[in-house]
Amino acid sequence: MEDLGHALAVADENVRMLGGGNPALIPGVQAVWRQRVEEMMADGDRFDRVLGVYDPPKGNSRFALALAGYLQREYGWNVGAENIAITSGGQTAFFYLFNLLAGEFADGRRKKILLPIVPEYIGYANQGLGADFFRGYAPEIEFTGRHAFKYRVDFHKLEVGPDIGAICVSRPTNPSGNVLSDAEVDHLDRIAREAGVPLIIDNAYGAPFPGIVFSDIKPIWNENIVLTFSLSKLGLPGTRTGVVVARPEIVKSIAAMTAITGLANGTIGQALVTPLLESGEMTSLVAAEIRPYYQRKAENARRWIAEAFDDSLDYFVHQSEGALFLWLWFRGLPISAAALYERLKARGVLIVPGHYFSFGSPESDAHANECIRLSFAMEDAVVEDGIRILADEVAKVYAGR
Ligand SMILES: Cc1ncc(COP(=O)(O)O)c(C=O)c1O
Numbered sequence: 001m002e003d004l005g006h007a008l009a010v011a012d013e014n015v016r017m018l019g020g021g022n023p024a025l026i027p028g029v030q031a032v033w034r035q036r037v038e039e040m041m042a043d044g045d046r047f048d049r050v051l052g053v054y055d056p057p058k059g060n061s062r063f064a065l066a067l068a069g070y071l072q073r074e075y076g077w078n079v080g081a082e083n084i085a086i087t088s089g090g091q092t093a094f095f096y097l098f099n100l101l102a103g104e105f106a107d108g109r110r111k112k113i114l115l116p117i118v119p120e121y122i123g124y125a126n127q128g129l130g131a132d133f134f135r136g137y138a139p140e141i142e143f144t145g146r147h148a149f150k151y152r153v154d155f156h157k158l159e160v161g162p163d164i165g166a167i168c169v170s171r172p173t174n175p176s177g178n179v180l181s182d183a184e185v186d187h188l189d190r191i192a193r194e195a196g197v198p199l200i201i202d203n204a205y206g207a208p209f210p211g212i213v214f215s216d217i218k219p220i221w222n223e224n225i226v227l228t229f230s231l232s233k234l235g236l237p238g239t240r241t242g243v244v245v246a247r248p249e250i251v252k253s254i255a256a257m258t259a260i261t262g263l264a265n266g267t268i269g270q271a272l273v274t275p276l277l278e279s280g281e282m283t284s285l286v287a288a289e290i291r292p293y294y295q296r297k298a299e300n301a302r303r304w305i306a307e308a309f310d311d312s313l314d315y316f317v318h319q320s321e322g323a324l325f326l327w328l329w330f331r332g333l334p335i336s337a338a339a340l341y342e343r344l345k346a347r348g349v350l351i352v353p354g355h356y357f358s359f360g361s362p363e364s365d366a367h368a369n370e371c372i373r374l375s376f377a378m379e380d381a382v383v384e385d386g387i388r389i390l391a392d393e394v395a396k397v398y399a400g401r
Contacts, residue, residue: 016386018374019350021174021324022237023210024297028289029235036272050271054264058255059086059243063270066277067243073280074208077221083245085254086265090204090230090242095127096257097200097226097244102165103130111165113200116153116188118364119327119357119371121174121202134360135164138367143316147306149329150319151178155187160195166226167192170202172213172322175357175373177298179321182218193224198250200226205323210234211286212294213322223247231269233324234290239269294324294376297383301326301376304384308391313398324377327354333370335397340372343393349386 040047058064064081071079087093102111113128118136128134137158139151151173160167167188172179180188185201192199205212207219210233221227229243244254258265276282298320305326309315318327333340337353344351354371358364374390376383 014348016349016382016389017378018376018383018386018390019352020375022375022377023233023235023324024293024377026235026289026293029285032276032285032289033235033272036275039275040271046271050267053267055086055267055270056255057259057264058251059084059265060267060270060274063274063277066274067245070208070277070280070282071221071245074283075219075221079221079245082248083251085244085246085251085258086270087242087244087254087258088262088265089237089240090202090228090232091123092240093228093242093244093254094124094202096254097166097228097250098124098127098133098168099129100250100253100257101198101200102133103128111163112360114158114160114164114167115360116158116167116169117151117173117178117180118359118361119173119175119354119368120168120359121170122352122356123174124168125356125359136359136361136364138361138364141367144319146311147309147316148319149316151176153180153184153188158191160191160197164195164197166198166200168200168202170204172205174204174323175325175352175354175371176318176327177320177323177325178318178327179213179215179217182220185220189220189222189225198224198226198246200228202228204228204230205233207286209282209286209290211291212324213291214295214298215321221245226250231273234273234285236269236272239272240266241269241273297324297376297380298326300380301374301383301387304387305391308388310391310395313395315394324375325373326376327371327373329367329371330394330398331370333394333397334400337369337372340393340397343397344390347389347393349389349393351386351390 064084068079068081071077098113102113104110112135115136117139140154142150144150207213226246231241314331316329337355341353352373354368358368
């Protein structure tokens with residue numbers, strides 16, 4: 001993590017930074033945010049209020065109304081402002097949700113967060129206040145091509161016992177780029193309701209925004225689902241804005257946690273985005289700028305991998321169905337993913353070794369230790385160059401050099 005942070009902060013041009021989760025700077029999207037800043041400044045009174053007045057801990061009410069209306073119009077969901085809480089980024093939303101729904105309770109009971117598929121988002125790993133916080137499951141692996149695979153939830157194994165406080169999935173998944181099918185999500189929704197626990201769906205990359213989803217899926221929400229959004233992958237990570245869409249009782253708890261830990265949230269992200277939700281322009285921004293941009297990046301990266309890697313090698317790329325990453329599995333890799341990371345770092349390429357994404361599921365460790373995550377959000381030349389060096393280094397590793 002230190003390596004990744006340092007590489008981004010100093011913008012070292014000798015480092016091919018395929019490791020981080022930073023979204024791309026997309027010119028058409030940057031233009032929209034610049035224009036929004038100008039509009040805000042032109043409306044002096046509003047601008048002064050955005051900067052000069054605390055929002056309530058739950059978030060800005062105009063933003064909540066705008067988002068509720070947008071979700072009603074897009075999907076017909078029965079969502080109101082009472083279902084929406086803002087947090088300081090999605091990361092903070094997960095810290096609140098996990099420790100609200102799992103961990104140690106006042107009566108001494110302990111509950112865990114169930115992760116239906118591990119590898120799962122690295123950012124969850126250390127968020128539990130207390131040990132033994134997650135119960136994860138290794139997925140079924142479906143081979144979808146000579147060098148392609150896809151994870152499926154292994155429903156035969158999943159057990160939602162009384163020690164489970166909530167089920168959580170990222171969809172699209174960071175790190176794998178997997179998008180759980182509608183049938184899988186419906187199934188998880190059913191078993192969560194039967195067990196009387198919420199299903200948390202981390203929509204940091206999902207529809208309707210930022211819409212970095214390359215397959216045709218149906219977003220879902222109901223009173224038992226906690227759906228989280230983030231403005232980060234809309235190109236606004238600096239505004240630190242996360243959104244929790246949930247039943248009012250959970251929303252109230254999240255607002256109370258914000259009040260205690262941070263008093264209020266940043267106002268700028270909500271103020272920038274509100275008019276796009278009110279007008280519906282968000283839909284065209286996603287369809288015209290964001291989704292095609294990342295889809296093209298994903299296709300390029302897959303093509304460069306196919307060109308650079310020796311076909312006889314036992315490598316597999318997870319189906320790229322969304323998010324900013326490709327997830328590569330080197331079956332039978334003779335060294336650990338961490339050792340591969342070090343060798344790549346020495347050659348100026350930063351990736352994230354797979355073992356960081358395996359937590360709460362010891363049966364996933366060996367597989368994850370043969371995997372790496374690479375981001376395709378950086379400039380094409382950086383991604384292509386990084387992939388070429390990766391292929392060369394992996395070939396050397398398999399050859400025992
Ligand atoms: C799956 C997932 N969830 C949540 C987050 C948190 O994002 P942020 O705190 O910037 O909203 C990220 C960030 O990359 C992510 O990949």
